[in-house]
Amino acid sequence: MFCIRCGAECEDYEEGGVLRQRCSRCGHIHYQNPYPCIAVLVVNEQGEILLGKRHKKSIYPGKWCLPCGYIEYGETYLEAALREVKEEAGITSPADGIINVVSNQFDNGVNSLVVVLLSHYRGNETLKPGDDIIETGWFSIENMSTLPPLAFSADEFIITKYKNMLAEGSMTILTLEGNSVYGH
Ligand SMILES: [Zn+2]
Secondary structure, eight states: OTTTTTTOEEEEEEEEEEEEEEETTTOOHHHHHHOOEEEEEEEEESOEEEEEEETTTTTSSSSOOOOOEEOOTTTHHHHHHHHHHHHSSSSSOOOEEEEEEEEEETTTEEEEEEEEEEEOOOOOOOOOTTOOOOOOOEEHHHHHHGGGSSSSSSHHHHHHHHHHHHHOOOOBOOTTOOOOOOOO
């Protein structure tokens, strides 16, 4: 690879047991980190969950997933969650709490850290797929085998975890007060 600062060629550089790329001219080290992402488990008043079918040009095309995406620079994870649900399903459904945090290491090389939020939807807007989602729907989770094929095993885990907590009456979510800090 070439340096993002000066364009010179980079070379292998081992630091703390991790192999990185360092610029041969300016010495800039190119750190690689997982991408910060959000996913949202949106549940309606019937207890159904919101899933979207992925566009053929996305990774894992034609499979279904929870609304999810990258957190943009300058955006809080809660704003990202609100935006992704709006973009992918056309509805406004603020998050109520954190249900899980997942590290994903996908076989296409993408590493992500996903804050998974729970959102109880109380509106009656019509679903409207958008962004890289071509179809959206509400799905019963009474029988997991009736769900459409899921793109991410992490989503399956999250849905199962939610279902189990509901059945056991042990819903544990981290609430969101003070979770977005501006300034210092
Ligand atoms: Zn450089």
